[in-house]
Amino acid sequence: MSEGTGPAPAGGTAPYRVLARKYRPQTFADLIGQDALVRTLSNAIETGRLPHAIVLTGVRGVGKTTTARIIAKAINYAGPDGSAGPTTGPTDDCPICQAIAEDRLTDVLEMDAASRTGVNDIRELIEGVRYRPTRARYKVYIIDEVHMLSTAAFNALLKTLEEPPPHVVFIFATTEIRKVPVTVLSRCMRFDLRRVDQTTLAQHFARICEREAVSAEPEALNLIARAADGSVRDGLSLLDQAMAVGEELVQTAVVKEMLGLADRSRILELYDAVMRGEVPAALESLRSLYDVGADPVVVLQDMLEITHTLTRLKLLPQQAAAELPENERVQGGAMAEKLSVPALTRNWQFLLKGISEAQQAPQPLQAAEMVLIRLAFAAELPTPGDLVRRLSDAAAAPGGGGVPMGGGATDGGASGGASASLRVEQGGQALAQTAPEARSVPETKAQAGIPQPQSLKAVVDLARKHGELRLAGHLRNDVHLVRFEAGRIELNPGEHAPRDLTGTLGKLLTDWTGSRWVVSVSDAPGQPSLTQQEAAAELRLRNQVLEHPLVQAVLEAFPGAELARVSGPMDSDAELGTAVPDEAGSDMEEEG
Template identity: 55%
Template sequence: MDETTAGTPLIDEPALPGFPAAPAPAATASPYRVLARKYRPRTFDDLIGQEAMVRTLSNAFEAGRIPQAWMLTGVRGVGKTTTARILARGLNYQRQDGTGGPTIHMPELGLHCEAIMESRHVDVLEMDAASHTGIDDVRQIIDGIRYSPVSARYKVYIIDEVHMLSEKAFNAFLKTLEEPPPHAKFIFATTEIRKVPVTILSRCQRFDLRRIEADKLVAHLGRICDAEGVTAEPEALAAIARAAEGSARDSLSLLDQAIAHGAGVVQAETVRDMLGLADRTQVIDLFEAVMRGDVPAAFAGLRAQYDAGADPGVILSDLAAFSHIVTRLKLIPEAARDPALSEIERSRGLDYAQKLTVRTLSRTWQILLKGIPEVQASSRPVAAAEMVLVRLAYAADLPTPDEALRALKDGAPVPAGGPPPAPSPGPSGPVTSGNMALASSQPRPQPRPDPNGGAPALRLRRFEDVVALAGERREIMLKAALERDVRLVRFEEGSIELSLAAGGSKTVANDLARALQQWTGQRWMVALSSEEGAPTLRDQAEAAERERKAGAASHPLVQAVLAKFPGAQIVNVIERAEKADEDGAVDAETEILGEADAIAAHETEADDDLD
């Protein structure tokens, strides 16, 4: 069963601050109850992390728009079953004097509240579909739904893990679920919403219960520790919240275990030992050694954490999690205010975010993501984890495919890959994370400079050079757009001003600027102008072709050929280099006329043969 853990205890347990106390304990001492049951929510106000659902239900109850069925879905431990019981309590809420109606505001226990929350009310029936999957179980519900409730306002059927029902059981539900009696309500809960038929979903009002955010879980765990009189370190609670992955029930189960493990004191070190986690400081030190390319230090850090009891797969998972933190801090600096981050993660993460490139962080994430399953499946996990670290260190300065291709075209040597040299102590002492220059923070390579000390080798002096470069880089669509749609207004190296022909794509300016920056390594300014500009390259080419054909048609040799072949047309003009002397020109003319006479004679013979 899913049990969200927030709010006040059920009975004979101390209440959380801000919530009413539970009824007085019985005369005999009650057995120990785990925290996940002891602090189960009793009202909608006690639920944590589900504000959107509570707001929707509140408006629906106040407006009297109460549906006949709800579908609650979410991961384990976010509160599906607990929400279903609170819903059943709200539907049947009735004060001790007999007044009241359906509501989500229940400041005091009603006539049916205690029995409903303890799952012993005769009109609120809970069924576990994982163990009652057949049509016979559903038929019992259908047969009993015809009868009115015994004492409550509604008969409420809570079916947990509803996706486990068989196909016939689902089909048996359809008619009853679509038109139930006015005194019957259904509440379904499932962790596998995709396995529920759409015919069932269409008859229910669906609520997706969210994972509870880490900061809310930490605050909730802190309140429970205060209520229990337990001393807990914030870092220990943050580690429990991370391990729970948004599940309140899992977090309270881990807290229960941590209290027992630490003899009433919850410390970060004991939580790490209990969960097999690595020390966050050591994880960050390992991250630094890998990014610096210091393989011996990385191996030593991995071995130290392994000897302390940390699992190699968990170490790499923590390493991936920290690389994700650094990436978020680099792209979203406001993420540093996340209360789930420890102070060391915040300070050193910001430091690395300034030194590492997004390319390096992305590559680190990909290598770790593929390496973690290898470590988990390996018979020698430590050796597998070491090989992943080697892969990270040696991939730190590898070029991207586009950089390697550019280096090959420019004639520059392509880096073979290898760990960057470890930093050496400077005049002020050994290098630390504060003043370390990570190898991966080097800028992207610029165009290769001329060997003679001139300007960069890749120079684009004309707009035609840009179009030719687009063809070389196989940017076919961009090249076609530049030739067909662009009217050049002004061109300078680093700046292009253009206008668009009729029907031209308005994104060509942005596409060209982005491509030029990628090709040249420099930022180009490409702007659209209201001026008409020169004709497009395609128009210029067509005009030049027409001019060449007109010039060829006016040539005496071509006219002589056209005279011998009536109806002939000039299809293409091939320009050849001019002859060095006049005799060569005369020979060429004689050759052309001779070929024309020969062709004409051949056609005359053919006509005679036909006659």
């Protein structure tokens, strides 16, 4: 749909015409965002190759019915003296085209299939097909929302649609193309009208504001264009509303209040707080947005959009960054580096479900708060791959902990049951000290059967067992182990670790094990974090798989194939060296 040369504002006594009607396109040149459609239809009309049946499909408000009327005027154009032929240019000087625009030409019949769905309505239409037009060159039947016709009505139309008289043209418009029978579609030339992109819409709204002598802030027009979601009519309705609220100035603040939107940078800050597990800060931020008029459901929808944006920034950084303003590109890029794709896809699922819950809840704000709390704690949960490895560790480690295998270092002093996908025994970056023998401890509950953690990983598992998910997440991601022995742990906390991490961990370990534990801070660099060690170990295993002769042969046989990680426990190094084709197949596969 689009830019039209609508009439100038009428006098004070004339009824007000909404912008969607006032600036309705009158020629192909007025259409915006539909270049392919305009080019094809123009060539078909100019060369006399226009089909006898056309179907126009697209979302609401993109110009389907408007395009049908433009086609009707173009093929019936006769000029001021009635001697001209079809044209793709202006048609204002043609009396027949003026009659079509004013909906008073009997040769152009516009029918709403939503209100006339029966077979009798189609029979009445077919009866008139055989008669020649009274004034125009062609009889044009425009059927809007054609998918609403009944099955019997479609069947009654088929024969006429396949072999209509030469003076008849059918033009169908629908938003549900899949509901139109294939027997009808096969008899029509189909045109798909695209959603109009946000930039084009904003420029179109700016031109209309200029014609209406109304000032508008560019950001306000961008917000309206984004809310229109590709529909020109929806956008013009919102612009009409914004003009009514702001009189002679369309302001960003007014549009945000009207749409229930929140500031984009504040939404990014809220998202960042949730991903860091800072629940109080996130809830306070949501409350402040709500107090200034933001709709909780819209806030969640914005967070869903941010999740998609961050995923694109991670996977298609250059293309995604070019589509964002500077502040979002910088802030979003920093967040995308910290989040993994599995975490982002999990956030997407949580927010999709959360939006539905908030829309149905009697108190949307309360529902939105619960969604944020759920997201914050889910951010500390392991990915499905981590869960598989943990289950494998638990199955391989009797008693939940053991001595590192082969005297080699493990991921932060992991138990002897750690799978090979997480073990770095030599030559890697994630080298760790083996835990020394536990010192003798006083007679406590520890000697009465309560197992004591033998590694930092065992401490993480213990924290998860007792529901301390945030603590477990910080121990995995934000600390570097310097020293570990029974009853004493030395850590080098990272910048994102809480200040009271060591004190809290020492108290909780004492409570859980019945033995006194001292957790202290050290300036020594320490080992890489558990997450870093897991990534390094998995990369090493991946390289081992790629070096296997059979895998190399497969990659040579299928150029462009890649090795993909599939859920399932990874094989030990010993198994990998002798049975990669059979064993690794459950974990890695080629995809081309």
